[in-house]
Amino acid sequence: MPLAVLARRLLTGVVLLWLVVSLTFLLVHLAPGDPAALLLPPSASAADAARLRTRLGLDAPLGVQYVRWIGGVARGDLGTSVALDRPVSRVLGDALPITLGLGATSLALTFVVGVAVGTWQAVRRGHRDDLALTVAATTVYAAPSYWLSLVAIALFTYGAARWHFPPALRLPAFGVRDPSGQLTGVAATVDLVRHAVLPVLVLSGVGAAGIARYARAAMLDVLGGDFVRTARAKGAPPARVYGRHALANALPPLVVLLALAFPGVVAGSVFVESVFAWPGMGRAMVQAIAQRDYPVVLGATLLYAALVIAANLAADLLLPALDPRRR
Template identity: 35%
Template sequence: MVTYIIRRIIMAIPLLIGITILSFAIVKMAPGGATTLLMDPNIKPADLEKFYEKYGLNDPIHIQYGKWLGNMVQGDFGTSLVRKGTPVSEMILNRLPNTLLLMGVSTILAIIISIPFGVLSATKPYSKTDYTVTVTSFLGLATPNFWLGLVLIMFFSVKLGWFPTGGTQTLNAPFSIWDRLHHLVLPAFVLATADMAGLTRFTRTSMLEVVKQDYMRTARAKGFKATKVIYKHGLRNGLIPVITIFGLMLPGFIGGSVIVESVFGWPGIGKLFIDSAFQRDYPVIMALTVISAVFVVIGNLMADILYAIFDPRIEY
């Protein structure tokens, strides 16, 4: 297993380099530039030239990429073009805990809701319960995150006043876990919605195949309780295809957090990414792109490891 993991990590290095090359080229080809300076009508050409010279923006694109890659390997993502003098790594580290908290709660919420409902739907196929779960799942898949977030804010925050409209904590209030969870409920639910729907459908489909297997009929014939047969004997095998989806959920949460954090004003790396994109803050965009690519690799690696945990027949 250890050898397999090391080999997968080594194989991921060329993939990550390829992603950085494409991302760097796309960012450089995007229209606009250092907008904070270009939007200043009083900027002097000499000052603008000094700015481009300082950040190496006059160099050929392959020279710029080589310098950036060399610094990135050493853990230096450069400094922000917008927030002058602020290291990019510092900006990301300040916001990363908020995104990890949001992703962690959303993942747990998606798992504890979707898997039981998927099993329930599979054990009662083509019943009213099954149709209800199916329709709800399709609605979850079809509903855009930004629209759902705005609807929940209008109803639960503005109209009922049950939850705050955004942010991570109440302004000028001392830190408390309850206050943080109070602000976390709506964005975590919205971020988990699409994944809950997908996991529910995949769990149902997988469990429908499992309940038809001979060993399941044998377990029922021996007089075991239905819940024990389903959750102890069937669920472990039924979750194997679902693990693939779970591994892909990790990068999916990164992409979803861009929208959810913007709607709820959640100061995480998703909101930082979209703000930096509008401001053409190239060093921040590139750093977050690399981090997102690493999350994709980690998600797939986690899926492979979970395969072996849930199914001892799998060897590496």
Template identity: 40%
Template structure:
């Protein structure tokens, strides 16, 4: 197991540097001039040249890449031109908001995914199974931003005017303007109120994949000899399913946590932008629009690190829950 961790960590270093380098080169070769983003609209060419020189944007691409790589290897992600603060500090402000959103959506999607998957396995090849398969496949297939816009239309913007509902959910932000003046309980309710739509959006998309995985795992367990033995002993079907089927069928599902969490972090980019959630995703989109290269590179490196770390955690969890796996000799 230790050799697996060390091998994966050593292999991740050139992979992450390669991804970050490709992003750096791609951004540098993109059309447009980043210096024009930080001067007045009618600024003279002399002012634009001065800004370009002050930020080192007039250096050849190889020199800029060398300076960036040297600082990057020293843990210096640079200075955000659009945010006017160090990139590390800006990420530390946005990252907790993304973690709150991603962890909430992950927890909700696993709860519903397990429930739906178990129900489908128990009701295999029935109308219930077919109906749930269609629903989960629908949410799994549709674009996340379209689903987010539809939820905003139904449960936020049109909740009162169109449908006449006595309630609605906020369509943007993570807190009301006066949230700082509220008490602790009121702040918590306000945060949950703002979390509702983005969390439901992400959860509906993830639930389909989790449910299909759980269904397959449960069907494999239900066909085992010990399940038939338990039924032959006269145990109630509910006890057979819950005590023997679900307990063993959910063991492989543990590994999905390591895979889905980094995927969810990168998948929040569009959702955060649609709901104006002040997290890493919205920071990424805003930085791309502002051509704020240091922030884009740092966030790309963060997402890549999370994906590699998630896959490593999934492998470790799989080795823990399934003793037959011997990573150390793989």
């Protein structure tokens, strides 16, 4: 990509990021609810509320608050959490690794499973298994992630005990690790993996269902190409035809789709983390919205928007490298 085009894309991304956070700032401050009223006890007086609003900077005009906040962002200061009385950067810094770990693992499984299922459907086009996988993928993709989370909890936690599942299938439903906090070493790692199974299963299941639909369409388009027919006519084995020739040419748009899907997986963890009580970005965002914690909401929105814009830019950079026809 020429430097002039890259610079223009970066400038467009910065402007878009500014528009997103500015609109979010306006919406959260116009939403009903007063952070001071949520922080004060019921017995507090109007004077107490006024003093708290002054301390939090909420008594200034909206334009002044916006200039203060955007100036702090330009200096790398996201402000202080109203509810937690901690710097927003620390609140998000504690939550981001959990969300990124959950999202990266889910995204890897999403791509591997989705491409494998979509390829199988394309190869078996018109057969019963293609129809069954299409129905299953459409159902999972259309289902809300919080509903799938509750189903997974009911099946592998309460249902596993009731129906006498093997111990390996009786999975913990909430939290990141054992509440006792006494596990160490390999036992702690195994416990973390067991806690991660259900949220990863939900996130990767929804993502793989969507990727499978795109992979099926991309493979069907490639399988109809002349080079695939030529490879078959030369007697190439099916594994070589589908792997080296067909899948290799269908992968570039799927890899770009993977880059674009990463922010969706991270944002989709909002509901999953809330249901499974994972202390990540999603749960922090939900709690901040409920507590009218404006700085945390704005900081999380800024981070989510930056991820989306960065993923789009990465997709633009990856496509010419993966697809020689776009160079």
